Amino acid sequence: MIEVKREAITKEIVDQWFEKWEELREQIHEAHEARSKEAARLMEQGIVHYEQLLLQSAAQAATMDDQFELYPVNGKERLVFIKMKPGQYACYRQLDELFKETKKRSARLRLKK
Template structure:
């Protein structure tokens, strides 16, 4: 496992998610909380994009959805017990959703000016920008978790539909 310290590039900088200027990156653990966006950080700092999750989106989407299922269970339990730290887990879920959203569109995650960047994506849930804004502003509310859960479902459906149509078109050729 290779850990290295990297400057958070401008494309990934989001004060809601990052307070540090430097973070540890680890490509082997890119879906774990301390290493979110490792591929993007290396890529935007001049590293290679080869082998990145957005270039192998089928596997990346599958992996993100598996991690989300674990996070979703944790958030459900935290809401049931009225845990005051639930917002931290919702933030983790948001990070996973950003990965799902951008990677399923074959793009690296770009968090700076995220609303504009999401607006340019072709595969996305309806009103994604507004719904994500609501979640970011109200991460302690149960309804924010419900919205996040629905966003994951909708994006996964959009991606699956897109893959199925692409494969049908390919088979017809």
């Protein structure tokens, strides 16, 4: 398991990651409401953003094949599901939940370390 780098999960740094996600989330939501194919492209940006969060918070060099301490429950499996069909609304909801749960997990890890 790839442990988290404590200085990479400070509240300020985590908040910056989630501000960017909020902007993307709103765009994805609007694209889904309009039934636009743009949703899939925006979701791919969101997936990359989530993966960057994991990789940059890792205490050592890692790849997305690794299991991260920062993952919420079933995080790796859920991310695989999302990547299979990023244009689906269910995948958007799942990615949003992954971001929320990862934010909570980072707060717990800050207190634990």
